[in-house]
Amino acid sequence: xxxxxxxxxxxxxxxxxxxxxxxxxxxxxxxxxxxxxxxxxxxxxxxxxxxxxxxxxxxxxxxxxxxxxxxxxxxxxxxxxxxxxxxxxxxxxxxxxxxxxxxxxxxxxxxxxxxxxxxxxxxxxxxxxxxxxxxxxxxxxxxxxxxxxxxxxxxxxxxxxxxxxxxxxxxxxxxxxxxxxxxxxxxxxxxxxxxxxxxxxxxxxxxx
Numbered sequence: 001x002x003x004x005x006x007x008x009x010x011x012x013x014x015x016x017x018x019x020x021x022x023x024x025x026x027x028x029x030x031x032x033x034x035x036x037x038x039x040x041x042x043x044x045x046x047x048x049x050x051x052x053x054x055x056x057x058x059x060x061x062x063x064x065x066x067x068x069x070x071x072x073x074x075x076x077x078x079x080x081x082x083x084x085x086x087x088x089x090x091x092x093x094x095x096x097x098x099x100x101x102x103x104x105x106x107x108x109x110x111x112x113x114x115x116x117x118x119x120x121x122x123x124x125x126x127x128x129x130x131x132x133x134x135x136x137x138x139x140x141x142x143x144x145x146x147x148x149x150x151x152x153x154x155x156x157x158x159x160x161x162x163x164x165x166x167x168x169x170x171x172x173x174x175x176x177x178x179x180x181x182x183x184x185x186x187x188x189x190x191x192x193x194x195x196x197x198x199x200x201x202x203x204x205x206x207x208x
Contacts, residue, residue: 118177
């Protein structure tokens with residue numbers, strides 16, 4: 001039951017307790033068991049360090065859980081809209097063939113070069129356009145925050161999803177950006193029943 005809730009979104013223990021109507025002590029016991037088995041991991045928020053997020057081990061549970069209906073339109077949100085949300089949107093379109101866009105709560109002047117190069121290494125094209133500020137969210141759009149600060153700073157609707165992903169810009173190394181691409185790709189693959197194999201750039205051109 002806990003794992004099914006985590007298929008589409010990372011959750012804090014408080015969020016899990018409220019969604020599943022489970023007391024905090026019983027939930028903590030179940031999370032300990034799942035973490036020992038390697039099914040979930042818990043990590044501190046990069047925004048509010050007092051908060052923890054629970055996430056699935058996507059490699060371990062792939063194909064074992066109920067999948068939510070794949071959204072037809074997705075908006076990925078982070079703070080600067082310079083790396084994580086841009087990469088997520090590009091990967092979503094390439095892997096699912098469905099519409100996606102990205103935005104930030106405090107956009108950077110430009111997309112980070114490391115994100116563009118990481119997309120290229122994955123066989124994708126991330127176009128070098130100016131980051132966008134989050135504004136009106138069209139009805140029927142599935143919002144996915146990929147930044148703890150954005151998730152915690154926005155009063156999102158109950159149906160929003162959250163993926164707690166470390167910011168590769170902090171170290172700005174190629175390895176950090178490649179880890180971000182792999183993490184995003186695994187999450188999208190879990191939802192769309194696809195294998196996270198790089199797609200040739202000539203088949204999937206990116207449009208933000």
